[in-house]
Amino acid sequence: MLHSLRTIVQEVNAARDLHSALDIIVDRVREAMNTQVCSIYLRDTKNDYVLMATKGLRPESVGVVRMRHNEGLVGWVVSREEPINLENAARHPRYQYFPETGEERYQTFLGAPIIHHRQVLGVLVVQQMENRRFDESEEAFLVTMSAQLAGVIAHAEATGMLKAIGHHTQExxxxxxxxxxxxxxxxxxxxAPISDLRAVPYEACSDIDAEIRFFNHGLALARDDIKRIGSELKDRLNREEQALFDAYLAMLDDASLGGEVIERIRQGACAAFAWAEVILEHEATFASMKDPYLRERAADLRDLGRRVLSHLQATENETRQxxxxxxxxxxxxxxxxxxxxxxxxxxxxxxxxxxxxxxxxxxxxxxxxxxxxxxxxxxxxxxxxxxxxxxxxxxxxxxxxxxELSRQYQSIVAEEQALVRGLEALKDLPCETLDKHRISLWVNTGLMADVMRSLERGAEGVGLYRTEVPFLLRDRFPSEEEQRQIYREQLKAFHPHPVTMRTLDVGGDKALPYFPIEEANPFLGWRGIRVTLDHPEIFLAQVRAMLKASEKLDNLRIMLPMISSIAELEAAQVLIYRAYHELLEEGFQITLPPIGVMIEVPAAVYQARELAARVDFLSVGSNDLTQYLLAVDRNNARVADLYESLHPAVLRALSDIVSQAHMEGTPVSICGELAGDPGAAMLLVAMGYDVLSMSATNLPKVKSALRAVTLEDAETLLERVKAMPDASGVNHCVQEALRAAGIAKLLRPSINDTLLPSELPNE
CATH class of the missing domain: 3.50.30.10 (Phosphohistidine domain)
Known part of the structure; x- marks a missing residue:
């Protein structure tokens, strides 16, 4: 059955449309389970479940048989959201007879729900004449098949492919x-990336004759390419390898292959999409064959498909509107x-x-x-x-x-534009509370494009300059001199304000294409300071470039990411001191900049005082710290609702860090997204953070919020939220505080949730 499942999945993924996929499933599942009937029921816009495909019941019942979510055995599967396995279905009190199906002959019933994002999209059913229960392996197979089908159905609903049963393209x-x-x-x-057969976007074809000519021209270009390559390699290939090029040419000359593509163009698809569909279908057919030789031909077909597609897409990309x-x-x-x-x-x-x-x-x-x-x-x-x-x-x-939903979002856009205009007057005003408590607002940057925007919005320094960005935008490590020039631009642009440069922070979800890091669990693996300490040549070149760039400017601060122990800090400091003394010997007129560490992992939270005693400043990376404290990958959309920056555990950790650092007289900043939230900024100021660093976009909003309250207001709010047991209570308190201060306009824009569709349409 495992082999059957793989084969079915391959065929379904290559199906040209939903109905083809459903027909493949009912046919192959019936064959794999050696039963007489396989049927699929799908939910429609009225929340009825409609028979959409069957192998074994009467074909004329497709699209006719329908039942509510609480009717019949299919409705029972829906309401229970679990498989139903019955030995004698007709005797069950929930059984409902539909004479148009001809199902009275079948005794045994097994139904599995098709569930996607907690929504029952349909039911997959098998039936047979023999009076027996399906065994556990058969039930497991059907459940697995249903899970595979769920994605196909969800995709079809979202793209409006279910019009045949009353579905329409909708939000x-x-x-x-x-x-x-x-x-x-x-x-x-x-x-779409060039030559990826599975990523070709659908585009409607308005001039069919012109598109067919375009397709034939693409085939001709590919044919010329193959002939040229075959000729160039003729003396280096044996007869069998040369035969592959002849086979490619034969496939391109095959009228049936081109005919299938042209037929789909006539149905309204663009040439690239039609070609990709046909090739994927044929590839799936070859891949499912039992003969090893024929199975291998799937790879040849895929290679040919990419060659032709590259010609079709190259022209399309040149004319994209x-x-x-x-x-x-x-x-x-x-x-x-x-x-x-x-x-x-x-x-x-x-x-x-x-x-x-x-x-x-x-x-x-x-x-x-x-x-x-x-x-x-x-x-x-x-x-x-x-x-x-x-x-x-x-x-x-x-x-x-x-x-209606578009109007709501349009009003949000208008409000945002008005808010930005209204906050421009704050640029030259200090960030201080009503009772004159002063807070420094810095920015996070990574590109020169950030610089002008940051200065226009009143930034007083850079709390985080992401030095990995120049590394990400290249196809090799930048040289020491290239880095020096980039860093010099940043330091000069913000001079005399301080610029905090984080040493190279790669790994996790930030991989360099020329320095790949393959790990099963990258966020707990080789990243940040761990990488650069293992590669001192990279670290030293970067630090030397920073120090050279700071010559006669003296506004550099160096920050070390992902520090989890005193040993890591001391090892990094040794390398920084070494680079500094080397440059002094080489005649550079530089001063040793302040050195700090990022508090991003729980280990650093519990050693905050020890770290603070050994550095010039601490800076909290609240994004990673929240992720590690809550064990929630902040880049995973499936658990996004569990990532709560104002979780009580996170707030306690943030408060502890400040108190521990201040015991050593060490200043503390925060440079995560939390600092750019106006409500959260009030809490951070109450905790005692010396610097808040954020994106330039958020800086005016945070300044507006802090200028509207007193330090006492912020401290009162902090005491209130400390008593809250969950993040929802904290969020509510913070929102109420903003409203009480008359700055509710700074809250995240709200949308009428009743207007928002669920994850899937037709709800």
Missing amino acids: ARFFGVSGAAGVALGTAVVV YPDNTILISEELTASMLGEVPPGKLAGLVSVQGSSNSHVAILARAMDIPTVMGAVDLPYTRLGQRNIVVDGYRGVVVTDPSE
């Missing part, structure tokens, strides 16, 4: 993680993709892969472009030219929003 919501805050409404433009308010969507966005969009047209970004720490997300924050990363369930290849909402506050993407 759907998909979760990711916030890459950059804000809201954007616009038109989706899907950018970007409408006003473009929402750029890709499986994995890159900086170069952003650069292709004409200035002024890019409104929002959505990436199926990636995290809030990817360099595209960092670039998006620098450019103030609302972004959602890690939207893993988004059927992105089907979203071209569709209306999209990017909610960067919540990490949510809404497809085909209703007019």
Whole structure:
């Protein structure tokens, strides 16, 4: 059955549409389980469950038989949300007879729910004449098959492929993680990686004859390529290897293969999408064959498919149109993709892969472009030219929003623009509470694009400069001199204000393409200071570049990431002192900058005082600290609702860090996302944090909040939230405090949740 399951999954994934996939499943499952009937019931817009495919019941009953979620045995499976296995189904009190199916002959019934994100999308049923229960292995097989089918159904619902049973393309919501805050409404433009057969976006074809000519031209170009390569390699290949090129040419000349593609173009699909569909279907057919030789031909077909696709996509990419308010969507966005969009047209970004720490997300924050990363369930290849909402506050993407929901989001955009204009007057005012308690507001940067925006918004320093960004944007390690030039620009731009440069922090979800780190659990693995201490040549070159860049400016601060022990700190300090003395000997006129550590792991929390005694400053990385304290991957959309920055445990840790550091007279800053939240900033000031560092976008909002309260107000709020047992209570208290201070406008914009669709449409 395991082999059968793999084969079925391959065929289903290559199916051209939902109905083809359903027909494959009922046919193959019936065969694999050696039973007489296999049927699939799917939920429609009325929350009825409709017979959508069957092998064994009468074909004319498809689309006719329907039942409520509490009717019949199928309804019983839905209401219980678990498999139902009956030896004599007709005698069960929940049995409901449908004469049009002809099912009276079948005694045994096994039904498994098709569940996606806690929603029962349908039921997969097998029946047989023999009066016996299906055994445990058969039940397990059907449950596994249902789980595989769930993703196919969810994808079909979201892309409007269920119109045949009353479904219509309508708004759907998909979760990711916030890459950059804000809201954007616009038109989706899907950018796919070249030659990836499984990532070709669907585009409608308006001129069928021109598209067919375009397809034939692509075939001709691929044919010429193969002939040229075969000719060039002729003297280096044996006869069997040369035969492969002849086989490729024969497949390109095969009228049936091209005919299938042309037929799909005539049905309205663009050439690239039609070609990819046909190749994937044939590949699945070869892959499922029992003969090893024929199975291997699947790889050859895939290679040929990519060659042709590269020609079809190259021309398409050259002529891609970007409408006003473009929402750029890709499986994995890159900086170069952003650069292709004409200035002024890019409104929002959505990436199926990636995290809030990817360099595209960092670039998006620098450019103030609302972004959602890690939207893993988004059927992105089907979203071209569709209306999209990017909610960067919540990490949510809404497809085909209703007019009412669009109006709500449009009003949020207008409010944001008005708020920004209103806060511009605060730029030159100090950040101090009503009772004159002064707080320093710094910024987090990573690109030169951040600099001007930061200075325009009144930044007093840089609390975190992400030095890994120049490493991420290259295809090799930057040289010491290249790094020096980059760091010098940052230091000069902010002079005389301090610039805190974090040493290279890679690993976890920040991998360098030329320095790959493959680990089963990267967040608990080789990252941050662990990498650079193991590679002192990288660390020393970077520190030397920083020190050289600071010559005669003296506004550098060096910060060490992911410190979890005193031994790591001391090892890093030895290397910094070594680089400093080397440069003095080489004649550079530099001073030793302040050295600090990031508090990001629980071990550092409990050694905060010992660390503070050995450094010039501490800086809390609240993003990672929250992640490790709560055991929640902050880049995983499936557990995003468990990531609570204002969790009582997090607040206690933050408070303890400050008190321990201040016992040693060491200043403490915080440079995570928490510092940029106006309500959370009140709590941090009450705890005693000396510096709050955030994205430039949030700086005016935080300044506005702190200038509207007294230190006593903030301390009173902190005492109240300390008594709260959960994050929801803390959040409520903070929101009420902002309202009481007359600054409710700084709260995250609210949306009427009754207007938001559930994770899947048709709810």
